Amino acid sequence: MIVDYTSYDAVRAVLGVSSEEIDDDVINLPLYEVMLSEDLLDLSDSIQTDFITVRDIPVGTQTDIEKRFVRVMQTYASYQVASTLLGSVALFAPKDITDSKASVTRVNDPFKTLKEDVLASLVYIRTRLLTAYDAYSPTYAAPTAVTRTFITSTGLAIDPVTNE
Numbered sequence: 328m329i330v331d332y333t334s335y336d337a338v339r340a341v342l343g344v345s346s347e348e349i350d351d352d353v354i355n356l357p358l359y360e361v362m363l364s365e366d367l368l369d370l371s372d373s374i375q376t377d378f379i380t381v382r383d384i385p386v387g388t389q390t391d392i393e394k395r396f397v398r399v400m401q402t403y404a405s406y407q408v409a410s411t412l413l414g415s416v417a418l419f420a421p422k423d424i425t426d427s428k429a430s431v432t433r434v435n436d437p438f439k440t441l442k443e444d445v446l447a448s449l450v451y452i453r454t455r456l457l458t459a460y461d462a463y464s465p466t467y468a469a470p471t472a473v474t475r476t477f478i479t480s481t482g483l484a485i486d487p488v489t490n491e
Contacts, residue, residue, distance in 0.1 A: 329360050332404035341409035362411045374460055392462045399459040406449040413442050
């Protein structure tokens with residue numbers, strides 16, 4: 328379950344929404360749990376079981392390395408679930424929320440820059456998680472980073488002004 332790794336409120340905090348906009352039942356849908364689980368499997372076959380083991384150690388007896396691993400994993404899970412939710416959040420997060428006296432209206436596209444920010448933070452915290460897990464489990468071999476080059480350019484063979 329998602330609550331094994333993070334809280335519903337933490338996911339909402341990443342997105343900057345309230346429980347009225349995205350309730351617990353939406354975040355708890357199995358598809359978000361599967362996406363988180365598969366993402367963690369990409370990192371390591373054992374990271375999930377190691378996390379549950381360390382998380383269940385009484386707080387006063389955890390080492391600093393174990394505490395860091397738990398905190399970073401919880402943060403990573405919040406960002407990972409939030410990034411998955413971003414694909415459809417604009418469809419179910421209401422634009423107007425009102426009660427008898429107060430109302431909230433969002434700008435036309437409140438999630439425009441949020442997606443980029445969440446994904447950038449997810450990449451950053453993923454690196455931190457891999458570092459924390461490596462410190463916790465020195466036998467763990469972190470996956471190698473893949474650098475993709477999408478666009479390249481080369482200079483012109485001749486100068487278009489002088490034709491040389």
